[in-house]
Amino acid sequence: MLKNRLATALIWLSAVLICAVFARLLADMLLNGVPRLSWTFLSTAPSDAGRAGGIGPIIVSTGLIVLVAVIAAGPLGLATAILLSEFTSPSRRFGRLIERSLEVLAGVPSIVFGLFGNAFFCIYLELGFSILSGGLTLACMALPIMLNTAAAGLRAAPDDYRLCAAALGISRTAALLHLLLPAAAPAIIAGLMLGIARAGAETAALIFTSGYVDRMPDTLMDSGRALSVHIYDLAMNVAGGDANAHASALVLMLLLFTINSLATCLTRHWLRNRIMTS
Amino acid sequence: MTNDTRDTCNRADKLNDPENAYTLSPLQAGPPCCDPEPLLSVENLSLHYADKAALENISLDIYRGCITALIGPSGCGKTSFLSSLNRLTDMIPGCRVSGSIRFGGLDVRAPDLDVQYLRRDIGMIFQKPVPFPLSIRRNIELPLREHGMRGQAEINDRLQQVLRDVGLWEEVKDRLEAPAQALSGGQQQRLCIARALALQPKVLLMDEPCSALDPIASAVVEDLIKRLQGRYTIVIVTHNLAQARRIANYAALFWMQERGGRLIEFGRCQQVFEAPAHHLTAAYVSGRRG
Numbered sequence: 001m002l003k004n005r006l007a008t009a010l011i012w013l014s015a016v017l018i019c020a021v022f023a024r025l026l027a028d029m030l031l032n033g034v035p036r037l038s039w040t041f042l043s044t045a046p047s048d049a050g051r052a053g054g055i056g057p058i059i060v061s062t063g064l065i066v067l068v069a070v071i072a073a074g075p076l077g078l079a080t081a082i083l084l085s086e087f088t089s090p091s092r093r094f095g096r097l098i099e100r101s102l103e104v105l106a107g108v109p110s111i112v113f114g115l116f117g118n119a120f121f122c123i124y125l126e127l128g129f130s131i132l133s134g135g136l137t138l139a140c141m142a143l144p145i146m147l148n149t150a151a152a153g154l155r156a157a158p159d160d161y162r163l164c165a166a167a168l169g170i171s172r173t174a175a176l177l178h179l180l181l182p183a184a185a186p187a188i189i190a191g192l193m194l195g196i197a198r199a200g201a202e203t204a205a206l207i208f209t210s211g212y213v214d215r216m217p218d219t220l221m222d223s224g225r226a227l228s229v230h231i232y233d234l235a236m237n238v239a240g241g242d243a244n245a246h247a248s249a250l251v252l253m254l255l256l257f258t259i260n261s262l263a264t265c266l267t268r269h270w271l272r273n274r275i276m277t278s
Numbered sequence: 279m280t281n282d283t284r285d286t287c288n289r290a291d292k293l294n295d296p297e298n299a300y301t302l303s304p305l306q307a308g309p310p311c312c313d314p315e316p317l318l319s320v321e322n323l324s325l326h327y328a329d330k331a332a333l334e335n336i337s338l339d340i341y342r343g344c345i346t347a348l349i350g351p352s353g354c355g356k357t358s359f360l361s362s363l364n365r366l367t368d369m370i371p372g373c374r375v376s377g378s379i380r381f382g383g384l385d386v387r388a389p390d391l392d393v394q395y396l397r398r399d400i401g402m403i404f405q406k407p408v409p410f411p412l413s414i415r416r417n418i419e420l421p422l423r424e425h426g427m428r429g430q431a432e433i434n435d436r437l438q439q440v441l442r443d444v445g446l447w448e449e450v451k452d453r454l455e456a457p458a459q460a461l462s463g464g465q466q467q468r469l470c471i472a473r474a475l476a477l478q479p480k481v482l483l484m485d486e487p488c489s490a491l492d493p494i495a496s497a498v499v500e501d502l503i504k505r506l507q508g509r510y511t512i513v514i515v516t517h518n519l520a521q522a523r524r525i526a527n528y529a530a531l532f533w534m535q536e537r538g539g540r541l542i543e544f545g546r547c548q549q550v551f552e553a554p555a556h557h558l559t560a561a562y563v564s565g566r567r568g
Contacts, residue, residue, distance in 0.1 A: 089371070164408040166369055168421040168473065169397035178420055179410055 033250035036243055042251070046214050049238050050230065055248055057216035061131060061224025062200065062255075064217060065210055068135020069199040073143045074192060081150035081188075086176060106144035113141050114205035122209055129223040134210025138202055142195035149194060153187020154180055182271065189267045193260050200256050203228040227252045317342040317481065317511045318363060323377035324538065325358050325367065331538030332358045336377070338530060338544055340481070345503065345512045347526035347547065349519060350562070354532040355539025356515040360483045363513070364400040365393045381481075398425055401474030405486040407466035409458035414450050417458045417469060418476050425477060440472040444502055464495025468502060475510075482506065484514040488521065500525060519563060523551050531559045 044054035080098065088095035117137030127133040157180045165175035181188070203226075211223035214230070225233075231248045234241030316339035325333040333355040340346050340363075348356040358367070365386060367373045379386035386396065410417050418437050427433055437454075441447040446468050450461070458469055467487060474482060484503070488496040504525050506512060516522050522529055529550040531542045543550060543559045554560040561567035 158408075160404070160406065160408040161410065163366065163369065164404065164410070164470075167364065167366055167397055167402040167404075168424075168477065169394040170421055170424045171394060174420075174424050178412075183411060 029246055029250045029253065032243060032246035034247075036247035037250065041247060045216065046230075046244075049241070050214070050234050050244055051238060051240050052244075055227070055230060055244075055251065057214055058225050058227055058230045058248070059251070059255075061210070061217050062227045062252075064131045064220065064224060065135045065138060065206070065226050066196055066199050068132060068220065069138035069142055070192065070196060072136055072139035073146055073195060076139075077143050077146035077191070077195070078150055078188065081147050081154055082176065084147075084151045085154035086172070086180070102144045102147060105140070106148070110141060110202055110204040113137055114208035116140070117205060118208040128221065129209065129211035129213075130221045131210055131217055131224045132220045134206045134224070134226065135220075137205050137209045138199040141202065141205060142199045145198060146191040146195040149191025150184065150188045153184035153191070156187065157183040185267055185271055189263050193263055196259055197256055200226075200252065200259075201228055202226075203232050207232075227255075314344075315342045316340060317382065318513075319378075319380045320359075320363075321378045321380075323359070323362060323375070323379065325355065325362055325376075326374045326538075327358075327370070328372040333362075334535070334538035334540055336539075336541045338541055340511060340513055341528065342511050343508045344527040345507050345514060345525055346528040346530060347522035348513065348515045348530050348532060349517070349522050350532035350539075350542075351534065351567075352517070353539075354534040356532050357485050358539070359532070360402070360485055360513060360515055363481070363483055364397050364402055365391075366397075366402065368393065394425075398477045399479050400481040400483060401477060401479035402483040403467070403471055403474060403485065403487045406490050407463060407470050409461065409466045409469055411457070411459055413455045414458045414461070414469065415454040418473050421473060422476055436476055440475045443475055443506075444468040444472040445498070446472060462495065464491050464498055467491060467495070467499055471499075471502065475506075479510065481511045481513065484512060486515050486517060489517060519551075519565075523547060531556070531562060533558055533562075 041054040042059065043056045045057050046055060047053035084095060084098060088098075114137065117133060117140070121127045121133035121136050122129060125133075127136075161179045161183065162175060165179060166172075170178075206226050206229050210226060210229075212225055212229065212233070213223040214225045215222075217224040227248055231245050231252065234245035234248065318340035320336055320338045320340075323333060323336040324331070336355075336359060348359065350356055361367045361370075362375050363379060363381075363386065367375055375387065377387075381396070381400065384396070385391070410420065412420065415437065418440065419433055422433055422436060427436070438447060438451075441450065446465060449465060450456075458466065461469060467490075471482075471487070487503070488499050491499060500521060503512060503514065507525070507527075514522075514526065526547040528545065529547045530544040531550065532539050533542045534540075543554060543556045545555070549555075550559060551563050554563060558567065
């Protein structure tokens, strides 16, 4: 009996602890960030090294970097996920090779991705410190998580669909398009969201690739400062930048939260028309 | 000597020789109810999963317009036999098939055969009803469009016709856009049959189509199968001997032996059940073995 109670107490304690950490974090950000939040803050350029002014150009740069990452990693991830789940199996050498590569890729520290991105995109491909370099580096980072989630979703689609579609003389492509992809859509979107979250939260890899410049970017070849880099800079390098750092962090959280909810809503709506479960 | 007794003698002779391919000649088969012309001819079919033998040297004719029941204990290769007829075995990694299967003039096992076309002619119904997660209408529309039917009017006609054929039209005509997975188990199975019929197949392979259904739904599906007899050539795997007896014209008993599943006895349903030639058949149909 005592053992049971002890176990129950421990489980509750850990749950409360986790909630407390989150609450503390959120409270800190809300208390320090909300008073600074305004339309002016969101739309104007930073001044005095970010101590004053807003984060307009930085939001735009962040958006562009994430967009580049998603456009590059999304189709590639989905295509590879389809290959992994439908056309090869982990028991085959080729499938195993891809899975191993992904595991390694997923475990690489972001600073290493930063160095790689700098060496490959900025210098070798001569893209320089640019939004494009940053986005492509983030694409490499987000790829494993997008791909794994999508592949898991496709594998979870009932085998019966594949068999039944084949028995009706439906081609594999059509079965994939009409049955398996819609069935796996929630997982694919979830993977995309996780990827965006990872990309949006990344700092280390971006310092080396998309750079520090906090002006409004004109093209993808311009350097652009991402929100996370801005927060890092304000918090670590700029004395008196704490208040704006808090506000920027709040904006980043809200942004990710909005993208996430929006995607969930859209998927649900799309699925209602596309696929029907009881 | 009458025809019947001579048949039984021949059969017994053949069974004494285990290597003998057991196929009824048209004369012996000649049932009053249907044309004893073989539509599918299987010869020396063997099937292996990796290094495990599932079927060994099966030879069997499936007669046009008749219902052929495959009976036998679980794991004796009935389902494997069924899936080799429409080449669904292609989808199983490590599955090797040898022997010959002829469907009309077509060599089913030819490597360059268009399996999509074959599977359109040889439909299959599974044990568990698998409605696609689409609306009732889309479930039938999807394979039709896949096979090149474009006109909406034509599709609607076909849809209504097959849903009537399976007795589902009155039940679902007002909710064709509703999800198919919201139908009851028996309705789902009938929808799956309608979906297969929509492609106007010549053969229907049914893998225990009633065993996942409750007794009433099962009876409805059984009646439906009975009604399809003559229009379609049906091969049905069933563990329900009473059902096989009620609906089938021919019965084939499969049994697992050392070198894989073997065909023990094949004949007119009545003969297999009432005057089995082989002792295993006698034991199985009377419930002493299996």
